[in-house]
Amino acid sequence: SQPLDLRLPTPGCYNDPERAGLDAKSVFDGMTEHLFFTLGKLAPTASRHDLYMALSYAVRDRLMMRYLATTEAMRAHPQKSVAYLSAEFLIGPQLNNNLLNLGIQQEAEAALRNFGIESLQQILDVEEEPGLGNGGLGRLAACYMESLASLKIPATGYGIRYEFGIFDQLIRDGWQVEITDKWLKGGWPWELPQPDEACFVGFGGRTESYIDDKGSYRSRWIPAEHAIGIPHDVPVLGYRVNICDRLRLWRADATESFDFYAFNIGDYYGAVEEKVGSETLSKVLYPNDGTDEGRRLRLKQQHFFVSCSLQDMLRSLDNRGLPVEDFPKYWTVQLNDTHPAIAVAELMRLLIDDRHMDWDKAWDITSRSVAYTNHTLLPEALEKWDLNLFSSLLPRHLELIYEINRRFLQQLRLRYPGNDAIQRKLSIIDEDGSKAVRMAHLATIGAHHVNGVAALHSDLVKTDLLPEFAELWPEKFTNVTNGVTPRRWVALANPELSTLLNEHIGEDWISNMENLRKLEERQNDQGFLEHWGNTKLSVKRKLASYIHRNTGVLVDPSTLFDVQVKRIHEYKRQHLNVLQVITQYLRIKNGQADGMAPRTVIFGGKAAPGYYMAKLIIRFINGIAETVNADPDMDGRLRVVFLPDYNVKLGEQVYPASDLSEQISTAGKEASGTGNMKFAMNGALTIGTLDGANVEIRELVGAENFFLFGKTVEEINDLKRSGYNPGAFINAMPELQEALRLIEMGHFSNGDSELFRPLLDNLTGHDPFFVMADFADYLRAQEAVSLAWTDRMHWNRMSLLNTARTGFFSSDRSIGEYCENIWNVGPLNVDITCDVR
Numbered sequence: 001s002q003p004l005d006l007r008l009p010t011p012g013c014y015n016d017p018e019r020a021g022l023d024a025k026s027v028f029d030g031m032t033e034h035l036f037f038t039l040g041k042l043a044p045t046a047s048r049h050d051l052y053m054a055l056s057y058a059v060r061d062r063l064m065m066r067y068l069a070t071t072e073a074m075r076a077h078p079q080k081s082v083a084y085l086s087a088e089f090l091i092g093p094q095l096n097n098n099l100l101n102l103g104i105q106q107e108a109e110a111a112l113r114n115f116g117i118e119s120l121q122q123i124l125d126v127e128e129e130p131g132l133g134n135g136g137l138g139r140l141a142a143c144y145m146e147s148l149a150s151l152k153i154p155a156t157g158y159g160i161r162y163e164f165g166i167f168d169q170l171i172r173d174g175w176q177v178e179i180t181d182k183w184l185k186g187g188w189p190w191e192l193p194q195p196d197e198a199c200f201v202g203f204g205g206r207t208e209s210y211i212d213d214k215g216s217y218r219s220r221w222i223p224a225e226h227a228i229g230i231p232h233d234v235p236v237l238g239y240r241v242n243i244c245d246r247l248r249l250w251r252a253d254a255t256e257s258f259d260f261y262a263f264n265i266g267d268y269y270g271a272v273e274e275k276v277g278s279e280t281l282s283k284v285l286y287p288n289d290g291t292d293e294g295r296r297l298r299l300k301q302q303h304f305f306v307s308c309s310l311q312d313m314l315r316s317l318d319n320r321g322l323p324v325e326d327f328p329k330y331w332t333v334q335l336n337d338t339h340p341a342i343a344v345a346e347l348m349r350l351l352i353d354d355r356h357m358d359w360d361k362a363w364d365i366t367s368r369s370v371a372y373t374n375h376t377l378l379p380e381a382l383e384k385w386d387l388n389l390f391s392s393l394l395p396r397h398l399e400l401i402y403e404i405n406r407r408f409l410q411q412l413r414l415r416y417p418g419n420d421a422i423q424r425k426l427s428i429i430d431e432d433g434s435k436a437v438r439m440a441h442l443a444t445i446g447a448h449h450v451n452g453v454a455a456l457h458s459d460l461v462k463t464d465l466l467p468e469f470a471e472l473w474p475e476k477f478t479n480v481t482n483g484v485t486p487r488r489w490v491a492l493a494n495p496e497l498s499t500l501l502n503e504h505i506g507e508d509w510i511s512n513m514e515n516l517r518k519l520e521e522r523q524n525d526q527g528f529l530e531h532w533g534n535t536k537l538s539v540k541r542k543l544a545s546y547i548h549r550n551t552g553v554l555v556d557p558s559t560l561f562d563v564q565v566k567r568i569h570e571y572k573r574q575h576l577n578v579l580q581v582i583t584q585y586l587r588i589k590n591g592q593a594d595g596m597a598p599r600t601v602i603f604g605g606k607a608a609p610g611y612y613m614a615k616l617i618i619r620f621i622n623g624i625a626e627t628v629n630a631d632p633d634m635d636g637r638l639r640v641v642f643l644p645d646y647n648v649k650l651g652e653q654v655y656p657a658s659d660l661s662e663q664i665s666t667a668g669k670e671a672s673g674t675g676n677m678k679f680a681m682n683g684a685l686t687i688g689t690l691d692g693a694n695v696e697i698r699e700l701v702g703a704e705n706f707f708l709f710g711k712t713v714e715e716i717n718d719l720k721r722s723g724y725n726p727g728a729f730i731n732a733m734p735e736l737q738e739a740l741r742l743i744e745m746g747h748f749s750n751g752d753s754e755l756f757r758p759l760l761d762n763l764t765g766h767d768p769f770f771v772m773a774d775f776a777d778y779l780r781a782q783e784a785v786s787l788a789w790t791d792r793m794h795w796n797r798m799s800l801l802n803t804a805r806t807g808f809f810s811s812d813r814s815i816g817e818y819c820e821n822i823w824n825v826g827p828l829n830v831d832i833t834c835d836v837r
């Protein structure tokens with residue numbers, strides 16, 4: 001293709017293909033200019049934060065060539081682009097990732113030395129991460145954006161620029177305390193506000209029918225209030241490519257500073273009310289991971305960002321002179337769970353009401369453009385909107401949903417004559433009890449593909465969650481197993497391992513992760529295995545020092561680092577892990593712990609602020625940690641640590657330093673998991689159930705390199721059917737009884753026998769997540785872990801094989817599957833004069 005004429009400002013370095021602005025000298029010059037002109041600081045008095053800002057602006061400048069070249073190529077030669085709609089993008093720190101993808105980490109470090117900074121890390125530590133997501137779902141969206149760019153697929157991630165992201169977590173007296181996340185307070189250098197591309201969004205009001213100039217009956221929406229969405233764009237550079245994609249996050253603003261009518265009649269407070277109301281729209285992220293609260297403001301947020309995004313996509317066609325009928329030719333719209341599922345109705349509204357399209361044409365366009373990813377089977381996470389709430393906020397959308405539903409139910413009547421039950425079951429409107437709109441049904445009916453996020457999960461979507469839909473449209477349902485980006489999660493998070501890999505198998509694994517297979521040739525090389533173990537040890541030393549600095553607990557890096565980091569949830573069963581720790585503690589106390597590996601058991605994760613049991617589990621972990629760590633009998637044998645404020649940045653320190661990855665959810669409950677992948681590719685062994693992507697991890701690394709335990713989905717279902725009684729399992733386990741007795745006596749709560757009672761009652765009463773049923777087998781698997789740890793060379797070999805065989809879990813592979821099987825998009829070739837090195 002032709003080099004593009006970008007009419008760029010051309011500072012000398014950008015035109016020099018040898019340097020392309022990427023050498024240490026021009027990074028230094030860029031920093032100096034930004035310190036002076038952008039930040040108003042002189043180099044000698046610049047703080048670390050100033051230097052972080054200056055370096056970030058200098059790096060951002062170096063993204064702009066690629067960013068604008070990508071945009072310009074899409075304008076000049078339009079092709080299909082991905083719109084990834086997600087209420088969450090948990091992108092993590094930006095500076096080091098952009099340095100890595102540009103290939104200038106060393107140049108940046110050299111530039112910093114001229115400001116008296118010895119290591120890049122000192123500046124990276126200053127960066128505040130935008131916590132615009134809760135956990136796995138939001139982080140997946142971020143990995144996918146990075147892989148899209150690395151695979152040179154044109155894409156926009158559409159989401160919300162929350163002013164306050166996920167709360168910061170403090171631990172006080174063992175309890176979680178939530179602090180507002182003021183991530184914007186120091187200024188965030190990675191976004192470009194684009195106020196001239198603002199969009200209007202309506203809410204509430206009513207609809208009215210009218211006859212158009214062709215004599216047809218139409219409906220129109222007269223909203224009661226409006227908000228404005230201002231795009232804030234974040235460049236997303238691929239790894240060593242010229243493609244720079246875009247994350248477009250919408251910030252809500254008021255339509256008018258004042259309602260002048262209300263102002264003129266003297267109603268000052270009424271006049272400012274609309275302004276105040278619409279500005280709170282993008283104020284805060286809902287901190288619930290996989291639980292639907294059915295809150296009005298949440299539905300407003302969803303409609304706000306979806307409407308802005310679809311308007312933006314339509315406008316991009318208009319701007320390039322492309323007909324709206326070609327929408328599916330230029331956009332493929334992916335719904336990250338049902339949070340953006342209102343898109344099905346909103347795209348219909350934009351096409352029918354604004355573009356005056358007829359129903360069939362609009363439905364054809366919508367259903368050929370939209371696809372839906374399901375991320376959970378948990379009933380409490382399936383979004384349902386109360387009908388009254390929905391109609392008061394989105395009356396026109398409800399009309400459209402009724403019509404979508406009417407036509408769908410008609411189809412069902414033809415397929416299953418006389419079967420009223422199936423109509424009730426599949427209807428978008430839930431008529432049992434108080435009426436509600438089922439968003440998963442709307443998404444499934446409107447989408448051309450529905451996918452789950454791991455093989456087991458996608459099967460369960462078909463057999464358990466939406467079986468009748470799967471029978472009706474078998475070709476709609478598919479699987480794309482999740483993946484994570486090897487750039488952030490290995491190359492950047494684990495430089496020690498990366499260096500070792502680069503030396504022995506070359507650097508190619510970073511963009512083609514299956515090449516890690518070459519490591520298998522080293523599996524019997526004693527010297528290499530020793531090197532492998534020493535590399536892990538040196539990473540563990542860094543985490544040990546972090547733990548000491550942040551919790552005051554001294555841990556021994558030579559012990560087995562046994563780690564469970566993820567959101568706190570009963571189905572993830574952190575309490576199963578804790579009960580096992582208590583058993584180990586008791587065995588040490590009773591002199592029955594021969595052969596037990598000395599361990600450091602590490603927990604981290606946030607609990608939803610309104611989830612009482614999860615918060616009590618945090619208190620429980622900290623109670624056990626306090627007792628264990630204060631007991632001299634445990635010295636050198638057992639330590640328990642709760643790492644406060646687990647986030648992306650901390651994850652980057654934790655995964656590389658782990659020996660054992662705890663993936664112990666009740667079978668059938670974890671859709672996929674993605675932390676499990678990050679651990680395995682960094683050489684941790686997994687102890688886990690047959691749940692989510694654990695199943696595929698075990699198949700790939702080999703059963704002999706994975707510690708399996710627990711009941712299968714079928715066995716759990718059998719237990720449920722036969723009337724599960726946790727008491728029977730407890731009675732068969734004297735050690736478990738003893739553990740429960742100690743908790744009840746207040747042994748881990750300074751004698752307070754009431755503190756953990758709700759947890760005990762839950763486990764001994766209903767035990768909804770089968771903790772007691774899986775306990776004995778979990779303990780057995782943990783003994784196998786201890787035994788394996790005694791033969792360190794063998795452990796290192798298993799660790800190496802975990803890294804070698806988990807290239808499948810690169811998000812490049814996942815994105816490749818989406819492109820091929822769902823989106824039908826291909827790469828964009830951008831020619832610019834200054835290629836990356």
Ligand code: GPU
Nearest residue numbers: 136137290375376670671672673674
């Ligand atoms: N997940 Br639904 C979330 O993190 N938040 C949600 O609201 C929903 C799902 C997770 C799943 O629990 C996890 O198993 C999966 O790996 C992840 O989404 C990405 O698919």
